[in-house]
Amino acid sequence: MPDWLALYYDEPLELTHGEGRHVWDAEGRRYLDFFGGILTTMTAHALPEVTRAISEQAGRILHTSTLYLDRHMVELAERVATLSGIPDARVFFTTSGTEANDAALLLATTHRGSNQVLAMRNSYHGRSFSSVGITGNSAWSPTSLSPLQTLYVHGGVRGRGPWADLSDADFTAACVADLTDMLGQTHGNVAALIAEPVQGVGGFTAPPDGLYAAFKEVLDRHGILWITDEVQTGWGRTGDHFWGWQAHAAAGPPDILTFAKGIGNGMSVGGVVARAEVMNCLGANSISTFGGSPVTMAAGCANLSYLLEHDLQGNARRVGGLLIQRLRAIAAGLPVVREVRGRGLMIGVELAGPDGAPSPRAASLALEHAREAGLLIGKGGREADTLRIAPPLSLTVAEAEEGAELLEGALRRVQSTIGGEQQP
Ligand code: PMP
Numbered sequence: 001m002p003d004w005l006a007l008y009y010d011e012p013l014e015l016t017h018g019e020g021r022h023v024w025d026a027e028g029r030r031y032l033d034f035f036g037g038i039l040t041t042m043t044a045h046a047l048p049e050v051t052r053a054i055s056e057q058a059g060r061i062l063h064t065s066t067l068y069l070d071r072h073m074v075e076l077a078e079r080v081a082t083l084s085g086i087p088d089a090r091v092f093f094t095t096s097g098t099e100a101n102d103a104a105l106l107l108a109t110t111h112r113g114s115n116q117v118l119a120m121r122n123s124y125h126g127r128s129f130s131s132v133g134i135t136g137n138s139a140w141s142p143t144s145l146s147p148l149q150t151l152y153v154h155g156g157v158r159g160r161g162p163w164a165d166l167s168d169a170d171f172t173a174a175c176v177a178d179l180t181d182m183l184g185q186t187h188g189n190v191a192a193l194i195a196e197p198v199q200g201v202g203g204f205t206a207p208p209d210g211l212y213a214a215f216k217e218v219l220d221r222h223g224i225l226w227i228t229d230e231v232q233t234g235w236g237r238t239g240d241h242f243w244g245w246q247a248h249a250a251a252g253p254p255d256i257l258t259f260a261k262g263i264g265n266g267m268s269v270g271g272v273v274a275r276a277e278v279m280n281c282l283g284a285n286s287i288s289t290f291g292g293s294p295v296t297m298a299a300g301c302a303n304l305s306y307l308l309e310h311d312l313q314g315n316a317r318r319v320g321g322l323l324i325q326r327l328r329a330i331a332a333g334l335p336v337v338r339e340v341r342g343r344g345l346m347i348g349v350e351l352a353g354p355d356g357a358p359s360p361r362a363a364s365l366a367l368e369h370a371r372e373a374g375l376l377i378g379k380g381g382r383e384a385d386t387l388r389i390a391p392p393l394s395l396t397v398a399e400a401e402e403g404a405e406l407l408e409g410a411l412r413r414v415q416s417t418i419g420g421e422q423q424p
Helices: 048-059 070-083 097-111 168-184 210-221 244-251 295-309 310-330 360-373 397-418
Strands: 013-020 022-025 031-032 089-094 114-122 151-153 193-194 225-229 254-260 268-275 337-343 346-351 378-380 386-389
Touching: 031 397, 048 268, 070 089, 070 295, 089 097, 097 114, 097 193, 097 225, 097 254, 097 268, 097 337, 114 254, 151 168, 168 210, 210 225, 210 244, 210 378, 244 268, 295 310, 310 346, 310 397, 346 360, 346 397, 360 378, 360 397, 386 397
Parallel strands: 114 151, 114 193, 193 225, 225 254
Antiparallel strands: 013 022, 022 031, 089 268, 254 268, 337 346, 346 386, 378 386
């Protein structure tokens, strides 16, 4: 395996099986999963409804390719088109978020006849040649070479600089002014703005509600398309909304929406949704051998049904809200925690050293200590200083309590190791 595959933990973890919100490692140790299999386990591990759909389909036919129709693919496309909020929507399935964003870029650049795109600072959109070219975090973007001309926009994260203390309204106004100024310096033919409504790898940072609606007013004046990357924020994870873009709904739906990760509950399902006029701008034939393959589509349909029937969006709002409150109470006594932020079951815990500076070491230690205590969490943030909590959406209140307690223990150990008590 390549050196650049980032493995978590000093001693890499091998998982063998899971059930509900728990997973087990090769030594038989059980963990509470607060990272949802890096957000791919949307509902629950080994969810019987999904497992049954997978095995029934695997026992029936394994042909893949978009040359033939498959009833689950048609069903899922229809359901996702309706749910997307995009009028007259068409859906194209891919096998990953990277590939979904690549398809979105192909559509937007072709539709607009321009390879100039706007992306957000601190963003992450994938690992392909095109998607690293719109990833505004150099730790995850290995090359400065790109098929795109990318301009990076303020707004996804406030950071620690002069924007940090602005009110929501002032921050939004400053970002809109910055965007307008930047567009004034282009030749006037930018293809699209791509943004994660809540930055995922970037550390679960959300802009003020309505920021992208304010952006869209500017974009619409120039005919620039809005691509929302819902790979982490989709399917109700943020609690208040089914899609992250709906926190910015005032200016209407996006032009293009991309999704992946959770919808397949572990099966490789991604996709891009766009209104017909945009989706159909490609003039040549295309095909996907694995995108939309029958087993993955059967899983997606069963998983989506479970999610909607059990109101897991509502669960994310309720249990996520309690968990955020609980973590804020814990943080109040721990200077190592700079901020607890989040929406629904997408919660970031930013850590800092005794001097208040970003502390990637504290985050790494917290991950290790949490693992020892039987809790899996993620990390992220531009400075790799933020713990990321994104459990399966069926998390119970009792499990949220248990996880918060385990995390508190881990953070207390970090606090005593790095001596955050002496923080001024
Ligand atoms: N977009 C976002 C917002 C992501 O978080 C990710 C994965 N972390 C991707 C795209 C890429 O998805 P994949 O790993 O499935 O290619």
